[in-house]
Amino acid sequence: MTDPRAAARAIDALRRGWPVAIDGVALLAIETADAGRLKAFDRTEQAAVLISSGRAATLKLANQIEAADPDQPVLVDRAPWLDFAAATALADPSLDLATPLKGPYRTLPLADPAPAAAALRLARIAGLLPAFFVGGIGVEVAITAVDIDSHEDATRLQLATRARLPVEGAEDAEIVAFRSPESADEHVALLIGQPDGNPPLVRLHSECLTGDVLGSLKCDCGPQLTAAIQAIKASGWGILLYLRQEGRGIGLVNKLRAYALQDQGFDTVDANTRLGFAVDARDFGVAARMLDLLGQRGVRLLTNNPTKVAGLEAAGVAVVERVPHFLPPNPHNERYLATKRDRTGHQL
Numbered sequence: 224m225t226d227p228r229a230a231a232r233a234i235d236a237l238r239r240g241w242p243v244a245i246d247g248v249a250l251l252a253i254e255t256a257d258a259g260r261l262k263a264f265d266r267t268e269q270a271a272v273l274i275s276s277g278r279a280a281t282l283k284l285a286n287q288i289e290a291a292d293p294d295q296p297v298l299v300d301r302a303p304w305l306d307f308a309a310a311t312a313l314a315d316p317s318l319d320l321a322t323p324l325k326g327p328y329r330t331l332p333l334a335d336p337a338p339a340a341a342a343l344r345l346a347r348i349a350g351l352l353p354a355f356f357v358g359g360i361g362v363e364v365a366i367t368a369v370d371i372d373s374h375e376d377a378t379r380l381q382l383a384t385r386a387r388l389p390v391e392g393a394e395d396a397e398i399v400a401f402r403s404p405e406s407a408d409e410h411v412a413l414l415i416g417q418p419d420g421n422p423p424l425v426r427l428h429s430e431c432l433t434g435d436v437l438g439s440l441k442c443d444c445g446p447q448l449t450a451a452i453q454a455i456k457a458s459g460w461g462i463l464l465y466l467r468q469e470g471r472g473i474g475l476v477n478k479l480r481a482y483a484l485q486d487q488g489f490d491t492v493d494a495n496t497r498l499g500f501a502v503d504a505r506d507f508g509v510a511a512r513m514l515d516l517l518g519q520r521g522v523r524l525l526t527n528n529p530t531k532v533a534g535l536e537a538a539g540v541a542v543v544e545r546v547p548h549f550l551p552p553n554p555h556n557e558r559y560l561a562t563k564r565d566r567t568g569h570q571l
């Protein structure tokens with residue numbers, strides 16, 4: 224039996240620095256722990272450290288790992304010198320240049336990778352660094368990997384309400400809000416123009432607080448948002464989905480950590496990997512569900528990103544045409560756009 228509240232309780236516990244258990248494996252998130260919490264969790268000082276394989280590869284701890292799949296966790300054996308500060312250095316890439324690793328560290332095979340992989344997913348959902356102490360005591364919140372999957376189940380999303388919303392460039396727009404019982408993220412759709420029998424022009428816009436609200440020049444999100452509304456209006460009709468998938472799904476704080484790494488010279492792809500995340504952690508099932516609830520099964524998709532097309536199609540929406548959505552670069556986002564073109568297959 225899955226408990227629909229279980230994942231939410233575990234997210235809350237992790238953010239407060241309380242241990243949780245996934246399928247019986249006790250975990251303490253390193254980011255929200257401290258030396259005292261670690262001591263209470265791990266009286267015998269034998270808890271191992273769990274990190275992603277992307278992080279392990281960055282730390283050159285991937286010697287016993289086949290491939291650097293960021294979803295595959297790696298266990299680092301507890302050594303006498305692996306104290307709370309050393310574990311923090313394993314977890315947090317912002318310290319990589321400043322704090323050389325002590326070590327040596329030994330990675331251990333994972334008997335059952337499923338709960339460990341679920342733990343890394345839960346950290347991402349909670350917006351925390353994907354790194355844990357494993358195998359202690361004092362757990363009050365126990366959940367299963369299936370609870371985490373149901374937390375992300377897009378079919379739980381329902382249409383909540385709709386209203387007229389005149390916006391700049393589309394005075395006839397209507398806003399539709401969606402939510403699921405599990406998550407505080409409320410996604411919205413902006414319906415522009417009147418259906419004319421053709422598939423709608425659709426833009427999947429992932430939340431970018433820095434670009435959408437603060438006018439960040441580091442990315443192209445702000446101009447893409449404005450231009451999407453204009454393009455949909457000009458095409459006759461269509462839908463802008465505003466998806467609460469900040470930072471390609473890793474959350475605002477982790478995205479800003481990625482920005483700090485970019486300040487050190489790493490590009491957007493390597494920054495995510497160093498943090499221990501997939502390059503793109505988004506799930507476009509949410510977008511497909513919203514389109515389904517709006518009665519749309521075929522779309523013309525405004526994007527330069529082939530992965531978005533594939534993701535939406537995999538989730539059951541027919542993409543009858545990809546419409547490019549390129550905006551001129553500025554000196555601050557030139558490298559970001561070049562990285563998208565050269566490393567993530569964007570058609571720019």
Ligand SMILES: Nc1nc2c(ncn2[C@@H]2O[C@H](COP(=O)(O)OP(=O)(O)OP(=O)(O)O)[C@@H](O)[C@H]2O)c(=O)[nH]1
Pocket residue numbers: 427428429430431432442444447468469470471472473477478481482491495525526527528531548563569
């Ligand atoms: N992790 C991370 N996320 C970023 C970075 N820069 C922008 N983002 C996020 O990327 C998302 C924007 O991506 P999209 O506009 O959908 O762009 P895209 O996937 O490149 O595809 P198209 O614009 O559709 O071609 C937003 O959630 C931003 O917050 C970064 O350097 N790191």
Ligand SMILES: [Zn+2]
Pocket residue numbers: 431433434435442443444445
């Ligand atoms: Zn952005």
